[in-house]
Each structure stands twice: as structure tokens, then as C-alpha cells.
Amino acid sequence: MNAPPDIATEAADHVRIVLVGTQHPGNIGSAARALKTMGLRRLVLVAPQKFPHADADAMAAGADDVLASALRVDTLAEAVADCRLVLGCTARSRRVQLRELRPRDAAAMAHAEAVAGGEVALVFGRERTGLDNAELQLCHAAVHIPANPDYSSLNLAAAVQVLSYELRLALLGAGGEMPVHAAALPAGAVPHAALEGFFAQLADTLEAIDFHKGRAPASAMRKLRRLFVRTGLDEKEIRLLRGILADAQRMARLARDAGRA
Structure with missing residues (x-):
């Protein structure tokens, strides 16, 4: 019909x-x-x-x-x-x-x-x-x-x-x-701008905790993008993940400050 x-x-x-x-x-x-x-x-x-x-x-x-x-x-x-x-x-x-x-x-x-x-x-x-x-x-x-x-x-x-x-x-x-x-392919459950904001914070956090160890970050970010896009994150999940990233960034700042003391 x-x-x-x-x-x-x-x-x-x-x-x-x-x-x-x-x-x-x-x-x-x-x-x-x-x-x-x-x-x-x-x-x-x-x-x-x-x-x-x-x-x-x-x-x-x-x-x-x-x-x-x-x-x-x-x-x-x-x-x-x-x-x-x-x-x-x-x-x-x-x-x-x-x-x-x-x-x-x-x-x-x-x-x-x-x-x-x-x-x-x-x-x-x-x-x-x-x-x-x-x-x-x-x-x-x-x-x-x-x-x-x-x-x-x-x-x-x-x-x-x-x-x-x-x-x-x-x-x-x-x-x-x-x-x-x-x-079976999930569409993004949040507006694109929200997802891009999460990716930007994720990239900053990985840099802050020295995740890349001197390696180029582009490859890791491409893989992480594919992973999170595939999951179809909703707004609550984005907020949860960004909260985790914010705490990780805070702990990275505290560790840097302690090292300078």
C-alpha cells in the first residue's frame, strides 16, 4: 500500500x-x-x-x-x-x-x-x-x-x-x-553538531592524557569516529561520555599541576 x-x-x-x-x-x-x-x-x-x-x-x-x-x-x-x-x-x-x-x-x-x-x-x-x-x-x-x-x-x-x-x-x-x-545500520540519534562536539572533546582529552604517545592522532580518531557513529549514541549517552571526558581532563590538569609543584 x-x-x-x-x-x-x-x-x-x-x-x-x-x-x-x-x-x-x-x-x-x-x-x-x-x-x-x-x-x-x-x-x-x-x-x-x-x-x-x-x-x-x-x-x-x-x-x-x-x-x-x-x-x-x-x-x-x-x-x-x-x-x-x-x-x-x-x-x-x-x-x-x-x-x-x-x-x-x-x-x-x-x-x-x-x-x-x-x-x-x-x-x-x-x-x-x-x-x-x-x-x-x-x-x-x-x-x-x-x-x-x-x-x-x-x-x-x-x-x-x-x-x-x-x-x-x-x-x-x-x-x-x-x-x-x-x-540494521543505526542513524545518528543526536544532531550532528552534538556528535561533533563530543568528538572535539574526545580529541582534546586524548591529547591531554598523552594517549597518542607522539603518534599522529588522525588514525585513532578515524577509528573512534567509526566506532561511535556505528553505535548511534543518544543524548543521554553523549552527556554521560562527555562527563567522563570532563573528569579525565580535570585529572590530567591536576597531574600536570602536581608535576610542576
């Missing part, structure tokens, strides 16, 4: 499409058109190289309202600060190990979170280089479109269209049951 149109529309309003560092303004317009054809309307632009621009208006082809309401921000962290689920559309990365989803599985996750009232972001990177490692670290999972491996170059707007279509199917109830392996 298909979801009533008003429920689908309400859930769709919890989903934003985020374009990071878009180089060609025509791609912004084409992405806006892709959104609107699939019943989506929220577009967020992170540091676009050229916007507003006549090429964006021309390629929008009637999706001018989506362009006009697009939010422009400076960083991806700002774009997803209130999101409980952030999915990055990217080619496979060996350096940043994220759970990988097919578009249909990603749409199922996004649908479940949006129907529950959580904010969802589908993130797309630059035309030439995609999302960088720091930006991928802000994502809960990666979405990989299984294109032809002999010619896998997919236009930005085409990638947006693929994900928007799969989400449309999920929102209308036409995509079948949610895949088991997708449902």
Missing part, C-alpha cells in the same frame, strides 16, 4: 540535498531540476564557486523556486549541523573507511529517519574530486552508485537524480520492504 501523498511530502521536507564546492553553476540548476521532479525541495550549497549565476537559472528549467530557496553556507559541518543522518555520495575510498550502501539501501535509511522526524542530508562532492577526507568523516555512511566500472564518470546532476529517484520510491512506498542490512 502506497504512503498517502501528504505523509510522503512531510517526510520529504526532512531531507536536504547538499552540494559541496560545486564548480559549474549549470550543475546546480540541473540538480535543482532533479530534486523538484522527485518531490524534493531543500537544496543546500556549500561554498559554490559561482552562484547565483545565469547558467544555474537556465538549467533549472522551471525549478526556479528550488534555486531561490537554496541555502548557502561556508562549510559542510554547518550544512549538516542539525542532521541525524548524513550520507555521502562518493566513489569508493580506501583512506576513509565508511559503511557503503547502494542507492536503494541509502534511500531506505533516509526514508526511515525522515518519517521519524529526523533531519537527513544526502551529500554530493565536487565534480572533479568529490568529497575530501575531512568531509567524508562527517558522514555516517557512504553511498556508491554501481556504475559501469569501465566508464564510471557520472555527472553530478545525474547522481542527484539517481538518489532522488530512489528516495521518491521509498517515500511513496513503492520500493518494497526496507533491506535488512540497511535497516
Whole structure:
């Protein structure tokens, strides 16, 4: 049974499409058109190289309202600060190990979170280089479109269209049951900004207690990020963990002060 149109529309309003560092303004317009054809309307632009621009208006082809309401921000962290689920559309990365989803599985996750009232972001990177490692670290999972491996170059707007279509199917109830392996991936139970605040305090605490012993901290933080994102921490758990970190920082200060005495 298909979801009533008003429920689908309400859930769709919890989903934003985020374009990071878009180089060609025509791609912004084409992405806006892709959104609107699939019943989506929220577009967020992170540091676009050229916007507003006549090429964006021309390629929008009637999706001018989506362009006009697009939010422009400076960083991806700002774009997803209130999101409980952030999915990055990217080619496979060996350096940043994220759970990988097919578009249909990603749409199922996004649908479940949006129907529950959580904010969802589908993130797309630059035309030439995609999302960088720091930006991928802000994502809960990666979405990989299984294109032809002999010619896998997919236009930005085409990638947006693929994900928007799969989400449309999920929102209308036409995509079948949610895949088991997708449902088992927990969405973040707290807004992204709260999780990033915890990670920042964790990094400071590890430094304060000399956890790294002179080693580069990046590798350990990547592994810890994956661990905590996988658990889907809620607000009470975040407060508990941050309380533990605060005490650890306090004890580290006391130990330093005693050593100076």
C-alpha cells in the first residue's frame, strides 16, 4: 500500500540535498531540476564557486523556486549541523573507511529517519574530486552508485537524480520492504553538531592524557569516529561520555599541576 501523498511530502521536507564546492553553476540548476521532479525541495550549497549565476537559472528549467530557496553556507559541518543522518555520495575510498550502501539501501535509511522526524542530508562532492577526507568523516555512511566500472564518470546532476529517484520510491512506498542490512545500520540519534562536539572533546582529552604517545592522532580518531557513529549514541549517552571526558581532563590538569609543584 502506497504512503498517502501528504505523509510522503512531510517526510520529504526532512531531507536536504547538499552540494559541496560545486564548480559549474549549470550543475546546480540541473540538480535543482532533479530534486523538484522527485518531490524534493531543500537544496543546500556549500561554498559554490559561482552562484547565483545565469547558467544555474537556465538549467533549472522551471525549478526556479528550488534555486531561490537554496541555502548557502561556508562549510559542510554547518550544512549538516542539525542532521541525524548524513550520507555521502562518493566513489569508493580506501583512506576513509565508511559503511557503503547502494542507492536503494541509502534511500531506505533516509526514508526511515525522515518519517521519524529526523533531519537527513544526502551529500554530493565536487565534480572533479568529490568529497575530501575531512568531509567524508562527517558522514555516517557512504553511498556508491554501481556504475559501469569501465566508464564510471557520472555527472553530478545525474547522481542527484539517481538518489532522488530512489528516495521518491521509498517515500511513496513503492520500493518494497526496507533491506535488512540497511535497516540494521543505526542513524545518528543526536544532531550532528552534538556528535561533533563530543568528538572535539574526545580529541582534546586524548591529547591531554598523552594517549597518542607522539603518534599522529588522525588514525585513532578515524577509528573512534567509526566506532561511535556505528553505535548511534543518544543524548543521554553523549552527556554521560562527555562527563567522563570532563573528569579525565580535570585529572590530567591536576597531574600536570602536581608535576610542576
